[in-house]
Amino acid sequence: MALLGLLSLLYEYLRENLNIVLCWDNVRNNSMIFTYYWDSHLVPVLQFSKRLVELHPHFHVTCIVPSLGSIPSASKAILKTLPPNINHVFVPPVNLKDLPQETPVILQIHLTMTRSMPSIHKALKSLTLETTLVAMVVDLLAFEALDFAQEYNMLSYVYFPSSATTLSTHLYLPKLDEETSCEYRNLIDPIEVPGCVPFHGRDLYTVAQDRTDPVYKILLQRVKRIRYVDGIFVNSFLEMENGPIEALKDEERGYPCVYPVGPIVQSGDDAKGLDLECLKWLDKQQVGSVLYVSFGSGGTLSKEQMNELACGLELSNHKFLWVVRAPNDTVDVAYLGAQNDVDPLQFLPCGFLNRTKEQGLVIPLWAPQVQVLGHRSVGGFLTHCGWNSTLESVLNGVPLITWPLFAEQRMNAIVLSESLKVGVRPKVNEKGLVEREEIVEVIKCLMEGEQGREMRKRMKELKEAAINAIKEDGSSTKNLSQVALKWKSLV
Numbered sequence: 001m002a003l004l005g006l007l008s009l010l011y012e013y014l015r016e017n018l019n020i021v022l023c024w025d026n027v028r029n030n031s032m033i034f035t036y037y038w039d040s041h042l043v044p045v046l047q048f049s050k051r052l053v054e055l056h057p058h059f060h061v062t063c064i065v066p067s068l069g070s071i072p073s074a075s076k077a078i079l080k081t082l083p084p085n086i087n088h089v090f091v092p093p094v095n096l097k098d099l100p101q102e103t104p105v106i107l108q109i110h111l112t113m114t115r116s117m118p119s120i121h122k123a124l125k126s127l128t129l130e131t132t133l134v135a136m137v138v139d140l141l142a143f144e145a146l147d148f149a150q151e152y153n154m155l156s157y158v159y160f161p162s163s164a165t166t167l168s169t170h171l172y173l174p175k176l177d178e179e180t181s182c183e184y185r186n187l188i189d190p191i192e193v194p195g196c197v198p199f200h201g202r203d204l205y206t207v208a209q210d211r212t213d214p215v216y217k218i219l220l221q222r223v224k225r226i227r228y229v230d231g232i233f234v235n236s237f238l239e240m241e242n243g244p245i246e247a248l249k250d251e252e253r254g255y256p257c258v259y260p261v262g263p264i265v266q267s268g269d270d271a272k273g274l275d276l277e278c279l280k281w282l283d284k285q286q287v288g289s290v291l292y293v294s295f296g297s298g299g300t301l302s303k304e305q306m307n308e309l310a311c312g313l314e315l316s317n318h319k320f321l322w323v324v325r326a327p328n329d330t331v332d333v334a335y336l337g338a339q340n341d342v343d344p345l346q347f348l349p350c351g352f353l354n355r356t357k358e359q360g361l362v363i364p365l366w367a368p369q370v371q372v373l374g375h376r377s378v379g380g381f382l383t384h385c386g387w388n389s390t391l392e393s394v395l396n397g398v399p400l401i402t403w404p405l406f407a408e409q410r411m412n413a414i415v416l417s418e419s420l421k422v423g424v425r426p427k428v429n430e431k432g433l434v435e436r437e438e439i440v441e442v443i444k445c446l447m448e449g450e451q452g453r454e455m456r457k458r459m460k461e462l463k464e465a466a467i468n469a470i471k472e473d474g475s476s477t478k479n480l481s482q483v484a485l486k487w488k489s490l491v
Helices: 038-055 073-080 105-128 140-151 164-179 214-226 242-248 277-283 303-316 369-373 387-395 409-419 436-448 450-469 475-489
Strands: 005-011 013-016 019-022 030-036 059-065 086-090 132-139 155-160 231-234 258-260 290-294 319-324 360-364 378-383 400-402
Touching: 038 059, 038 073, 038 086, 038 155, 038 475, 059 105, 105 132, 105 140, 105 214, 132 140, 140 155, 140 214, 164 214, 164 231, 164 242, 164 258, 164 409, 231 475, 242 258, 258 475, 277 319, 277 360, 277 369, 290 303, 290 369, 290 436, 303 319, 303 436, 369 378, 369 387, 378 387, 378 436, 387 409, 387 450, 400 409, 400 436, 436 450, 450 475
Parallel strands: 030 132, 059 086, 132 155, 155 231, 231 258, 290 319, 290 378, 319 360, 378 400
Antiparallel strands: 005 030, 005 059, 013 019
């Protein structure tokens, strides 16, 4: 699985009468470098690169991809869709067989990144034989690669594929760590990050829930290091997160320049021409009648929770399209490819598929999410609140049932349900379980209640703002072009 990668952004130029003309030529004179990790960040960074070359076609991108083993077919398929001025190279996979079997996913990702650094450095050194390196842009988990920016005298940037709220919390974390003696989940008062909606410590991202964990220490190292980069690209836009974005610009806090460049999402071209049952099924449904249910590319539910969700969907009497994964008590286990060879349909309640054959459609593992969310019959999205899914929903104007599982998803859920008010969040019982009755209630709230109509109205307004942000004269387009012009000036 692709866990870390490097994008070498090269641009070419010709000088004529003291003017710089950006064009296609055989000479590569300057470069910018991008690093990223695992599939949930691979796609956003590739989309960021495509957005850049779309706006500035003089840039050429080379993607260097480290991994834990063989590259999955899904990742290869994405790489094959890239335009001709974005290339890719695979570096030798790392070996983590010396780690205990129970090593957390996030730590495996970090170690994969660390052990890939020599290969990344070798690839960079090879590039210096062909071109002059100008700037490096790294994913946050690849912060160690920032040392290479210093070595090769490059400008350094971070590409942050999550929300501005999460970025603000990251940058605020050293201060919070210094001022807090207990675990954050035990704090009585809400955490108030400048510009952000307040949230309880228990809703802080997963990696900060145990301050004794080595991964938390690594996070602190990362956020302290990125304070000294030349800039941060964040996949958001002003109208969606005005508070945190404005707070990030406050010079008194000493943060790097922050450039909102979103929403950057998949185009959906990967499913064009495919004869997909789920899209045919959606074609037969009434406008706005279907609830789309998906927990992302790797989120999983426990067996008990999967059963409650199935019963809740059935009892709601609403149409649904459910992307199912095999159950597991570790919510992020599927991100390293586990259980993808297991038929998840066998874990559904006895008789469920037969009883709901006229009401819904259940499909294993994957659906063309962009096409599904853009379909006229989809009226709601039950989501894990991953930022990619969130932005895809915004761009299609689909309101949400917010069901976070891990990482920063609880913070995203609060932004969506409490700040933007475009989603409703189900309550969990004392065991952390969302019961079937609660599932029925939130589905009816979203799909047929007055609150759902208001959420749909607000989401439509947010969709228009998102589309405007990425237009030619939009705020996000201008932010990206501002940095591109700076890079060009270094020629």
